[in-house]
Amino acid sequence: QVHLVESGGGLVQAGGSLRLSCAASGGTFSSYAMGWFRQAPGKDREFVASIGGYIGGTHYADSVKGRFAIAGDNAKNTLYLQMNSLKPEDTAVYYCAAVVAVGVRVRATDYAYWGQGTQVTVSS
Numbered sequence: 410q411v412h413l414v415e416s417g418g419g420l421v422q423a424g425g426s427l428r429l430s431c432a433a434s435g436g437t438f439s440s441y442a443m444g445w446f447r448q449a450p451g452k453d454r455e456f457v458a459s460i461g462g463y464i465g466g467t468h469y470a471d472s473v474k475g476r477f478a479i480a481g482d483n484a485k486n487t488l489y490l491q492m493n494s495l496k497p498e499d500t501a502v503y504y505c506a507a508v509v510a511v512g513v514r515v516r517a518t519d520y521a522y523w524g525q526g527t528q529v530t531v532s533s
Contacts, residue, residue, distance in 0.1 A: 411435045411507050411522040418503060418527030425495050425531070431488040431505030431524055438486040439463065442510040445479060445490045446517055447501035447529075457503070458490060459513035468513040473499075495531045502526040 417429040429445070444459040458469045458479040467479055478491040488505055506520035514520060 411441070413505050413507060413522055413524035415503065415505050415524040415527040418529045420530045420532065421495055423495060423497055423531055423533050426491070426493045427495065427529060429490040429492065429503055429505075429527060429529070431490075433486045433488065433507060436507075436509070438481070439483050440509050441507040442512065442514045442519075443479075443481060443488045444506045444514060444520060445488075445503060446506060447499075447503045448526075449501040452501075454504070454517050456515045456517070459515055460488070461512040462509060463511045466513055468515060492529070495529075497531045497533045500529060500531050502528050 412434045414432045440462050442462040445457040446454050448454040456470050460467050460479050460481050476494045480489045504526045505524045507522045508520045
C-alpha cells in the first residue's frame with residue numbers, strides 16, 4: 410500500500426512558476442511508475458507527465474512539454490513537478506499517482522494509488 414501526499418499548489422500569475430511535491434510512503438519508490446494528472450472544473454482528469462519505474466524515462470503531455478519537468482528523488486521518496494511559464498489554462502487540481510510498473514504510464518486507469526490533490530490557480 411502506497412500513501413501519496415501532494416503539496417506546493419497555490420495562486421500564481423501567468424508566466425510564473427510553481428513546484429509541486431508528492432511525498433510517498435510505503436513500497437519501494439524506485440519500483441513505481443509515477444505520474445501527475447490534473448482536473449479542471451467540468452473537465453475530465455488528464456495526463457500531465459510520468460516518470461518510469463525501474464528503468465526511468467519521462468513522458469509529457471504535448472500541452473506542457475517544454476514548460477513542465479517531472480523528477481523523482483529516491484532518497485526522499487518524493488516526486489516533483491516543476492511548472493514554468495504557467496498559463497491560465499493550467500489551472501486545475503493536480504494529482505500524483507503511482508503504480509508498480511516498468512517504464513512510464515500515461516492512462517489514469519493504469520495507476521493504483523492516488524493522492525488527494527493540490528489546487529493550482531493561474532491568474533491572467
